[in-house]
Amino acid sequence: MSQTIGWNNFVDTQAQAERRRLRLLEESFDPFSFRQLESLGVRPGWRCLEIGAGAGSVAARMAELAGPENVVATDLSLAFLGPLADLGVTVLHHDVTTDDAPGEFDVIHTRFVLEHLPEREAVIERLSSWLKPGGWLLVEIGVTLPELSSHPATRQTMAALARVMADRVGTAPEWGRALPVPLEAAGLLDCAAEGVVLPARGGQPLAGWLKNTTKLVEEHALATGLVTREVLDEAYAVYETPSFVDYSWMTVGARGRRS
Numbered sequence: 399m400s401q402t403i404g405w406n407n408f409v410d411t412q413a414q415a416e417r418r419r420l421r422l423l424e425e426s427f428d429p430f431s432f433r434q435l436e437s438l439g440v441r442p443g444w445r446c447l448e449i450g451a452g453a454g455s456v457a458a459r460m461a462e463l464a465g466p467e468n469v470v471a472t473d474l475s476l477a478f479l480g481p482l483a484d485l486g487v488t489v490l491h492h493d494v495t496t497d498d499a500p501g502e503f504d505v506i507h508t509r510f511v512l513e514h515l516p517e518r519e520a521v522i523e524r525l526s527s528w529l530k531p532g533g534w535l536l537v538e539i540g541v542t543l544p545e546l547s548s549h550p551a552t553r554q555t556m557a558a559l560a561r562v563m564a565d566r567v568g569t570a571p572e573w574g575r576a577l578p579v580p581l582e583a584a585g586l587l588d589c590a591a592e593g594v595v596l597p598a599r600g601g602q603p604l605a606g607w608l609k610n611t612t613k614l615v616e617e618h619a620l621a622t623g624l625v626t627r628e629v630l631d632e633a634y635a636v637y638e639t640p641s642f643v644d645y646s647w648m649t650v651g652a653r654g655r656r657s
Contacts (some may be wrong), residue, residue, distance in 0.1 A: 414502055415610070420453035422607035423510075423609070424531050427649060429596055430578055431456050431538060432532050434651045438534050440464055444504040449472075450511035451492050453478040456466045457631050460507070460600070465469065494521055499528040509538040516568040519580055529656040535586060538651045539574030547646040551632035555612055560626040562615040577652035586654025593650045600642030609637040 421453045435456070441445065444464040448457040455621075457471035458481075466486035471479060472590045476491055490562055494508075495517055506525050512518040526533055544556035563569035573580075578589035598604040612633070619625045636642050 413477060413525070418479065419452065419607060419610040419614075422603045424453060424455040425435050425603035426596065426607050427509065427538075428459075429456050430649060430651065431507070432459050434536055434538070434653070435459060435463065435505070435507065437535065438505055438507055440652070442468075443531070445470075445501060447503045447506045448506035449492075449525070451479055451482070451489075454482045456507060456509065457482055457487055458485065461485055463482075464504075469502065470503075472500065481500055493494055493525070499524075500521060501528070501535055502530050503528055503531045503535075504530055505536060506533070507538075510540045512537055512612065513539045513571060513573050514567050514569045518570070518573065519583070522580050522584045523599070526581075526586055526654070526656060531647075531656060533656050534651045535581065535656075536651065537581070538649055540571065540576060541574040541593075541648040541650060542571040543646045543648055544564075548634070548642075548644050549558045549636050549642065550607075551629050552636055552644055552646065552651075554625055554629050555633040556608075558619040559612050559615055561620075566615070566618060574648070574650040577650050578585060578654060581652055581654035584654070585657075587623055589652065589654040591650055591652035593648050595645050596646045598642075598646065600639040600643040604647070605637040605642065605644070609634055619648075 440463040442465050445459040445467045446464050451457045451471035451473045457469055460469045470488045471482050472490045472492035476489055479489045489640040512521060529535060542560040543557055544553050547553035547556055560571050569601055581589045596604055598608055616630055
């Protein structure tokens, strides 16, 4: 007997895939994010804001450091943030480009958000104004480096990913290379930046995240001829091959302090 797959099943499948992708992101990048937070000396009582909380791991770390009652986590999708609310974190649906400040904070953190916003410099100015005197803004930006990819298929696939994101979302992956200058331009003090390039090993979280992130845009990439089905399939296979090692993604973390 045949069975029709309904819309709810499709939505659930999409949600599960996105949760897996976000978990791979967390496994790959949380150590760097946590080190950045801890280097600021976040401690009990600090008011903390996480912009674009995703699946919630950074906000959960803030809750451990500062106390859950002192943490606000925002995103345009709250689908995976229920556990944060259960911890006592304030979870808000919030658009950082238009909505009012959800408070005044000792530290504001955002990861892989600003490069996707055309008004990114204006958002930095907004976030800076939400800081308490002496408070810190910490931003992490993803920078694609397809030219450094070690395999022709992944090199072409990474280039296609960057192009689609630029064309459809307005993403500026090269913007992170200018940090910390945008923070200085917003009037913040003690600005500094650090870039880290991690190895994407086949079958490990970073390679899996790159593969699953590419799948988000593959339909458009194929339709516009930026990449072929054969190249995509080869890249996906390479991302699962244990002997594969690649250095095609850089994360830049930058900080600045309000006077």
